[in-house]
Amino acid sequence: MQEVLNYIAGEFQPAEDGTTLYDINPALETQIATIPRSKSSDVEKAVVAAHSAQKAWSSLTLEMRAGWLDRIADALEVKAEHIAQTETLDTGKPLSLSRRVDAARSVSNFRFFADFARQQTPESFEMDDAMNYVHRTPVGTVGLITPWNLPLYLLSWKVAPALLMGNTIVAKPSEITPLTANILAQTLDELDLPAGVFNLVHGLGPEVGQAILEHPGIQGISFTGGTATGRIVARTAAPMFKKLSLELGGKNATIILEDADVELAVQGAVKAAFTNSGQVCLCGSRIMIHEAIAEAFIPAFVQRVSELKVGDPMLESTDMGTVISYEHLQKVESYIELALEEGGKILTGGTQAMTGHPHPEARGAYLRPTVVTGVSSASRCATEEIFGPMVTLHTFTDEQQALDMVNASEYGLAGSVWTKDLERGRAFASQIESGIVWVNTWLHRDLRTPFGGMKLSGVGREGGRWSMDFFSELTNICVKHPDQ
Numbered sequence: 001m002q003e004v005l006n007y008i009a010g011e012f013q014p015a016e017d018g019t020t021l022y023d024i025n026p027a028l029e030t031q032i033a034t035i036p037r038s039k040s041s042d043v044e045k046a047v048v049a050a051h052s053a054q055k056a057w058s059s060l061t062l063e064m065r066a067g068w069l070d071r072i073a074d075a076l077e078v079k080a081e082h083i084a085q086t087e088t089l090d091t092g093k094p095l096s097l098s099r100r101v102d103a104a105r106s107v108s109n110f111r112f113f114a115d116f117a118r119q120q121t122p123e124s125f126e127m128d129d130a131m132n133y134v135h136r137t138p139v140g141t142v143g144l145i146t147p148w149n150l151p152l153y154l155l156s157w158k159v160a161p162a163l164l165m166g167n168t169i170v171a172k173p174s175e176i177t178p179l180t181a182n183i184l185a186q187t188l189d190e191l192d193l194p195a196g197v198f199n200l201v202h203g204l205g206p207e208v209g210q211a212i213l214e215h216p217g218i219q220g221i222s223f224t225g226g227t228a229t230g231r232i233v234a235r236t237a238a239p240m241f242k243k244l245s246l247e248l249g250g251k252n253a254t255i256i257l258e259d260a261d262v263e264l265a266v267q268g269a270v271k272a273a274f275t276n277s278g279q280v281c282l283c284g285s286r287i288m289i290h291e292a293i294a295e296a297f298i299p300a301f302v303q304r305v306s307e308l309k310v311g312d313p314m315l316e317s318t319d320m321g322t323v324i325s326y327e328h329l330q331k332v333e334s335y336i337e338l339a340l341e342e343g344g345k346i347l348t349g350g351t352q353a354m355t356g357h358p359h360p361e362a363r364g365a366y367l368r369p370t371v372v373t374g375v376s377s378a379s380r381c382a383t384e385e386i387f388g389p390m391v392t393l394h395t396f397t398d399e400q401q402a403l404d405m406v407n408a409s410e411y412g413l414a415g416s417v418w419t420k421d422l423e424r425g426r427a428f429a430s431q432i433e434s435g436i437v438w439v440n441t442w443l444h445r446d447l448r449t450p451f452g453g454m455k456l457s458g459v460g461r462e463g464g465r466w467s468m469d470f471f472s473e474l475t476n477i478c479v480k481h482p483d484q
């Protein structure tokens with residue numbers, strides 16, 4: 001079994017009190033690693049290390065730090081297959097997905113921010129009698145807290161711009177998926193990143209995560225996770241006036257207008273619903289279908305979903321692996337049962353008790369992709385974030401009704417609209433209360449664009465210059481021209 005350690009002040013080390021937690025492979029339900037169950041004393045050590053590295057790191061030029069990002073990207077790229085295999089072992093997601101999305105994006109996050117920094121020009125604003133210069137300094141030591149669904153993808157999305165802007169880091173990955181964060185720490189160590197610039201502290205959210213939030217020496221928090229945890233983060237960090245970025249949950253809609261290309265919409269809706277077993281914050285878990293196209297769309301959608309191959313995540317042929325854990329499987333199954341109580345009908349899928357184990361030769365947290373119809377758009381199944389392979393279908397008769405259903409959600413993270421009329425799609429998208437809306441596509445990302453949510457889906461934006469803004473403090477320096 002692998003022994004994962006904290007990475008503090010350039011040293012791999014156990015938790016100060018020596019306690020550990022097990023990391024479980026959800027496909028085999030076996031223990032694959034131990035990780036430190038760190039406490040506030042470990043966070044304290046990480047903050048001291050980060051502070052001692054801060055001055056030297058922030059005094060490098062932006063170009064020099066961009067050079068570091070390039071070297072990190074190159075080193076991770078060499079390990080891309082190892083990262084993909086490890087992510088699959090830790091999460092149960094298909095290896096093809098780990099390769100295409102997790103490993104590839106972890107590399108490109110570093111490469112993107114390095115290139116993006118080089119394209120920036122200094123900002124200044126001229127007045128008749130003075131010149132204003134926008135001067136950036138790092139926030140300081142920042143706390144990065146990330147979830148289990150896209151472990152290295154989301155951690156690197158924060159680490160790259162934080163390093164670029166001259167910050168030092170205390171990071172905590174989800175204790176459910178610690179392995180690729182450990183690969184990142186090993187990579188930075190091999191590259192001789194100065195000690196203390198990046199510190200990784202493993203452990204439980206209410207212990208390590210909470211200690212990061214509470215530490216007065218951490219000036220900014222970038223958090224991605226559930227809305228309930230986001231409330232704790234805000235409640236703890238806001239009174240200390242820490243800079244805060246909150247990327248939280250969602251209940252995203254996929255809207256099929258009556259003029260949609262049925263084949264394209266089916267493909268897109270399946271991908272939006274069931275990628276990573278529905279465990280992407282952007283997944284479209286409620287599908288709104290115009291009545292005029294429902295007869296063509298619904299049977300084709302259900303057919304396609306029932307053809308998805310659920311099985312061993314290490315096999316190339318697998319479309320859907322496990323969900324993240326057996327506990328999470330039970331949560332998703334409880335929603336399938338709730339759907340029946342709420343008057344719903346299952347068109348395909350169901351709980352293991354209803355349909356049998358989808359991968360009979362294995363144990364593991366496998367669940368069939370499940371499609372439910374007949375529940376109200378105001379039902380719990382259609383309004384609460386389930387974060388698993390289950391979607392609800394709803395029909396509408398006009399655009400206003402669709403918009404009312406979509407915007408009734410307390411969340412506002414993402415959505416997709418499917419129509420052959422691109423102008424109509426764009427106009428419709430602009431009325432959806434969400435941080436991102438795709439027209440005729442899903443999860444199509446340009447890393448320069450703002451990313452984040454409205455309402456219960458979060459506060460603030462990351463991506464491109466928004467990440468650079470979050471991870472820096474801005475001083476306006478106004479220089480008066482000499483009197484003529």
Ligand code: NDP
Nearest residue numbers: 146147148174175204205209210225226229247248249281
């Ligand atoms: P959680 O909110 O449970 O956990 C996220 C992180 O916060 C984990 O590292 C967790 O540690 C930590 N944490 C838990 N409690 C505390 C605390 N008191 N103080 C500080 N940190 C704490 O989310 P999940 O890991 O379950 O991830 C799924 C959620 O993430 C979904 O709601 C999903 O929508 C959301 N998400 C949002 C994204 C976005 O961009 N908007 C992207 C991806 C996911 P531990 O694991 O030890 O509990």
